[in-house]
Amino acid sequence: MQLPSPDELLPDVVPASEHGISRSRIDAKVRQILARLHGAAFEAYLVGGCVRDLLLGRAPKDFDVATSARPDEVRALFPRSRLIGRRFRLAHVRAGREVFEVATFRGAHPAAAAGPAGMLLHDNVYGTREEDAVRRDFTVNALYYDDRDGSVLDFTGGMADLREGSIRAIGDPAVRYREDPVRMLRAVRFAAKLGFRIEEVTEAPIFDLAPLLEGVPSARLFEEVLKLFQNGHAQESLRGLDRYDLLPRLYPETADSVRRDPRGRALLERALANTDRRIAEDLPVSPGFLVAAFLWGPVRNLADGFREEGRARSRSEALGAAADEALALQAKRTSMPRRWSAMARDIWTMQPRLENRRPRRVDLTIAHPRFRAAYDFLCLRAEAGEPLGERAAWWTEAQGDREGASDSAETRGGRRRRRRRAHRRNRAA
Ligand code: ATP
Numbered sequence: 202m203q204l205p206s207p208d209e210l211l212p213d214v215v216p217a218s219e220h221g222i223s224r225s226r227i228d229a230k231v232r233q234i235l236a237r238l239h240g241a242a243f244e245a246y247l248v249g250g251c252v253r254d255l256l257l258g259r260a261p262k263d264f265d266v267a268t269s270a271r272p273d274e275v276r277a278l279f280p281r282s283r284l285i286g287r288r289f290r291l292a293h294v295r296a297g298r299e300v301f302e303v304a305t306f307r308g309a310h311p312a313a314a315a316g317p318a319g320m321l322l323h324d325n326v327y328g329t330r331e332e333d334a335v336r337r338d339f340t341v342n343a344l345y346y347d348d349r350d351g352s353v354l355d356f357t358g359g360m361a362d363l364r365e366g367s368i369r370a371i372g373d374p375a376v377r378y379r380e381d382p383v384r385m386l387r388a389v390r391f392a393a394k395l396g397f398r399i400e401e402v403t404e405a406p407i408f409d410l411a412p413l414l415e416g417v418p419s420a421r422l423f424e425e426v427l428k429l430f431q432n433g434h435a436q437e438s439l440r441g442l443d444r445y446d447l448l449p450r451l452y453p454e455t456a457d458s459v460r461r462d463p464r465g466r467a468l469l470e471r472a473l474a475n476t477d478r479r480i481a482e483d484l485p486v487s488p489g490f491l492v493a494a495f496l497w498g499p500v501r502n503l504a505d506g507f508r509e510e511g512r513a514r515s516r517s518e519a520l521g522a523a524a525d526e527a528l529a530l531q532a533k534r535t536s537m538p539r540r541w542s543a544m545a546r547d548i549w550t551m552q553p554r555l556e557n558r559r560p561r562r563v564d565l566t567i568a569h570p571r572f573r574a575a576y577d578f579l580c581l582r583a584e585a586g587e588p589l590g591e592r593a594a595w596w597t598e599a600q601g602d603r604e605g606a607s608d609s610a611e612t613r614g615g616r617r618r619r620r621r622r623a624h625r626r627n628r629a630a
């Protein structure tokens with residue numbers, strides 16, 4: 202899509218009576234933030250995912266504000282705010298216990314901001330509302346809600362795309378992907394989350410430009426992978442990645458292993474189905490568990506190899522060595538905080554203990570801080586077709602027995618407290 206230059210852009214103004222966003226669905230605190238910015242004669246709008254989700258009748262994840270006020274002006278207006286971000290400098294404004302993102306309109310970047318292959322290195326040039334709209338990624342993400350009269354401003358045809366269920370890039374998609382290759386993953390994520398299609402012109406360059414993802418810093422890629430698989434639509438996200446053959450760019454060894462072994466694919470599908478279900482039920486999901494599921498195929502293959510070559514004395518030792526190798530290799534693509542790689546490693550290396558037909562020190566195993574995750578993983582393997590159903594059932598029963606035994610010694614309240622604590626730990630984890 203060829204857009205006119207920002208200074209020729211006139212928005213379609215959709216009045217409140219037409220779009221059906223009810224004010225009652227907008228957080229009262231963010232409305233106060235907007236009102237204070239307006240009171241100080243700045244422009245200010247709700248923008249991005251929240252406007253999109255409100256228009257679709259969904260509950261927004263968070264409410265983001267775009268304003269003509271510069272970060273230091275925002276800072277001066279809100280005593281409970283601080284400036285964050287290097288790539289994007291913006292303000293976090295605290296209201297009650299919530300924090301809202303207030304970002305200054307961004308402008309077109311000078312050519313100097315682009316690195317090799319057209320990638321944007323920084324993006325801190327301020328601009329007008331119109332410029333801010335056209336540097337956003339997709340039309341459905343570039344709608345502005347004006348709380349003064351309840352209207353929605355549409356500079357890029359986002360309203361029509363929302364109605365049609367299309368993810369459409371703003372401007373030339375190839376240029377936009379070169380600026381920021383992560384936008385390819387974002388397209389897949391929004392299509393999965395909203396049940397939309399990536400419009401033809403927008404999807405066409407993805408096949409050729411996918412290799413650019415290899416130039417994205419590995420920590421950012423990990424963040425993006427989490428967003429793909431912890432948004433409640435992980436299975437759909439995986440299908441989207443398959444469609445554009447993007448999995449090999451994120452998890453090369455995994456992609457290779459599931460191609461060769463249908464059981465590996467089954468385990469991944471199961472893990473993602475469970476993740477989606479847990480999120481629908483508002484239960485915690487741990488990135489460490491997802492990492493364990495994604496890399497299980499490669500880890501098991503490596504471990505088998507070590508055993509055959511006689512490089513490890515036990516399966517557990519082989520799994521430990523395989524874990525280190527697989528995690529180090531994966532870190533080049535998506536580098537994760539240590540606590541997640543450590544969790545995945547523990548889950549894998551505990552498997553032989555749980556597979557064992559004559560387990561020793563059952564109480565100690567169950568009391569292990571990673572037991573629950575390792576047990577869930579054993580169940581996952583059983584569900585995915587490994588002959589472990591009987592073992593999983595045995596451990597389910599062993600936990601029941603143990604709870605029963607401790608019941609006589611402790612009050613039920615004590616147990617419940619412990620459970621709650623464990624629950625909170627998982628959430629924090
Ligand atoms: P979600 O509901 O998942 O949070 P979102 O649309 O709010 O979706 P964010 O990542 O929170 O997505 O980004 C907020 C907004 O900032 C987007 O709607 C989009 O307008 C803009 N944006 C974010 N990342 C990019 C990017 N890489 N390139 C261009 N615009 C972006």
Ligand code: MG
Nearest residue numbers: 249250262263
């Ligand atoms: Mg958002």
